[in-house]
Amino acid sequence: MNVLRKILFPFSILYGFITSIRNFLFDKGILKSYSFDIPVIAVGNLSVGGTGKTPQIEYLIRLLSPKYKIATLSRGYKRQSEGFVLADANANAAILGDEPFQFYQKFPNIQVAVDANRKNGIEQLLSQSEKPEVILLDDAFQHRKVKAGFYILLTAYGDIYAQDFILPTGNLRESRSGAKRADVVVVTKCPPNLSEAEQLSIKNKLKLAKNQELYFSFIAYDxxxxxxxxxxxxxxxxxxxxxxxxxxxxxxxxxxxxxxxxxxxxxxxxxxxxxxxxxxxxxxxxxxxxxxxxxxxxxxxxxxxxxxxxxxxPIQSSFLSSPETSGDQFDKTIKNYVGASTGNS
Structure with a gap:
């Protein structure tokens, strides 16, 4: 941690207090969250950038698209358009943002949309003549206005949230306690040969609840x-x-x-x-x-x-096997959630 970040520690306390109040208001229902009747999976993180959200979204697309009509909904970071945009033949990176446009080019059989207002984005998708059966929310862990049915929290190997601080002293967008909203936590960008002993060490540092599942993944290069x-x-x-x-x-x-x-x-x-x-x-x-x-x-x-x-x-996200979990178990967890939510289990 550099000297400037240490000096800014009081601002981290203030920022953490503000985000904690916001989360408290959502948790108590004082600020309203909206849920939907179809499976909505949110993929995100507690920290700023670099946890591998894009390959994780693509993993879910490959897993679910053979059976379900999939839509992705992103903010469209740094795009030159506004409001809700559904990708079509005229789409490009400037209109959608680079990551959504990448989804659109790689997976032509899914719907790709962008909207900073995720609630409005979901409503717009559901108003289409071809309604999606599953919606994947990209980078939406802090978007509390929408209550997803399933939350996947990513944290990068070597930079796990349990050892980080809130902005601007650290890189966390909110307190570490925000991890309690996750159904699944994935430690991403691991070495492919990560030992079982180190996996156990990370698990102990994360201190997950009994109902939360932990997985380890690595980036597989083509x-x-x-x-x-x-x-x-x-x-x-x-x-x-x-x-x-x-x-x-x-x-x-x-x-x-x-x-x-x-x-x-x-x-x-x-x-x-x-x-x-x-x-x-x-x-x-x-x-x-x-x-x-x-x-x-x-x-x-x-x-x-x-x-x-x-x-x-090209890259893909791949899962490591551990004594407790594996990629097959992750797939089963996701399919069970989607199947139960659609009545097609």
Whole structure:
């Protein structure tokens, strides 16, 4: 923790007090929460960014979309539109935001919507002629105006909420006690070989309630990189000089997976809007070598960088097995909730 953050500790106390009062008012029904008659799963975190919400949402889409009509609802962070927007053929990253547009491109058989007012967004989705059967709320753990039927709380390995502080001293959006609203807690971005002893140590630090389930997941990188019209196995280009580019929170693992000593690495803020100067810098520094970026950055860079030069590296969330839980158990928990909520268990 740097010196400035320590100095700002009194503001953390004030911020924590305000968010605690807000949560108390929702918990007691003084501030109204709205629930809906279909399964609504909220995925979020207590901290600011970097916990892997996007791959977790995509995991749920893959799990549920073969059987149910799925809709995702996001705020659409840094989008250039307002209000409720349902993705269609005219959609792009500027209209939807980068992550919702990524969902739309990868999963054409689902509905993708954005609205900062999640209550209004759900009502708009349910007013469509093709109503969804399950709604996935992206980054909505603190959006108390909507009461989801199921809450998935993410916390990143090496930066778990139990060892963090409220903003601005730490990175928490609310008190650690907010974790009690979660049905499931997933420790994300774990090493694939995380030992059972370390899993137990983390479990003891989180101190979950008996009714809460705990899972551990890691980021699985694809063996290939992809452009609009082609793919290349990573083994073929690992030793070649290339430009690696990331505008995401905590990009270290992305770089380490691809990097060799001759590579050029460019880092931008999360959800960065690439200006003409940024594009010019990228092309100049890349010269004739390939450019590899994240899926989220690719949807914003596509069309600005030559297609034959620009590639992205897909990722997926995968679950670790432990003595108590596994990916199969997680799938069963989600399917049981959705099935019971739809009467189709």
């Amino acid at each position: 063996n290939c990189i992809y452009s609009e019209n082609s793919k290349i196995e990573i083994s073929e280009i690992k030793e070649e000089k290339k430009l690696l580019l990331a505008g995401i929170a905590k990009p270290e693992s992305f770089f380490s997976y691809l990097k060799n000593p001759d590579d050029v690495c460019l880092t931008y803020p999360d959800h960065h809007h690439f200006s003409e100067n940024d594009i010019r810098e990228i092309i100049i520094k890349a010269q004739d070598s390939i450019i590899i970026t994240t899926e989220k950055d690719y949807v914003r860079l596509k069309g600005s960088v030559p297609n034959g030069q620009l590639f992205y590296l």
